[in-house]
Amino acid sequence: MKQTKLLISACLLGQPVRYDGQSKPMPETKWAALQQAFELIPVCPECLGGLPTPRPPAEISGGSGCQVLKRQARVKTAAGEDISLAFISGAEQTLAIAQQHGCHAALLKANSPSCGNRQIYNGNFEKTLRSGQGVTAALLEENGVRVWNEEEWQELLAQNVRN
Numbered sequence: 001m002k003q004t005k006l007l008i009s010a011c012l013l014g015q016p017v018r019y020d021g022q023s024k025p026m027p028e029t030k031w032a033a034l035q036q037a038f039e040l041i042p043v044c045p046e047c048l049g050g051l052p053t054p055r056p057p058a059e060i061s062g063g064s065g066c067q068v069l070k071r072q073a074r075v076k077t078a079a080g081e082d083i084s085l086a087f088i089s090g091a092e093q094t095l096a097i098a099q100q101h102g103c104h105a106a107l108l109k110a111n112s113p114s115c116g117n118r119q120i121y122n123g124n125f126e127k128t129l130r131s132g133q134g135v136t137a138a139l140l141e142e143n144g145v146r147v148w149n150e151e152e153w154q155e156l157l158a159q160n161v162r163n
């Protein structure tokens with residue numbers, strides 16, 4: 001039987017693509033269960049956008065991912081460098097990959113300025129979360145790709161069984 005394809009943040013699969021050069025791997029039991037249910041398509045939007053690894057941490061200032069896409073908010077480093085265009089490019093390339101593979105769901109890293117689906121940091125580099133989506137999560141959801149985070153993996157599996 002042809003497996004459903006799932007877009008997944010590369011750092012959750014152990015790829016060292018985070019801003020600090022590290023990964024955030026899910027426990028093997030979790031991703032093994034996902035791998036049984038889905039064909040996994042790993043992506044790192046920030047790498048796709050041309051940013052190096054390691055890179056300075058970044059947060060969304062003045063809004064959420066959907067406002068960045070409309071050029072109404074900015075993604076900035078702590079030093080104030082505006083790197084919004086790289087984030088938008090990464091989001092657009094991630095959407096193109098999702099569409100090429102026919103992905104209708106994505107499991108993305110929580111709280112990231114690219115991948116976060118429910119919360120992001122407040123833009124002041126204070127380690128304080130607020131409601132909002134990252135740039136890629138926002139673009140995917142605007143285009144019909146439902147985004148889950150790694151804490152929601154069991155809900156995602158249950159949803160896949162129901163469909």
Ligand code: SF4
Nearest residue numbers: 009011018044109115
């Ligand atoms: Fe992980 Fe997404 Fe950040 Fe890439 S952009 S390191 S996939 S959270």
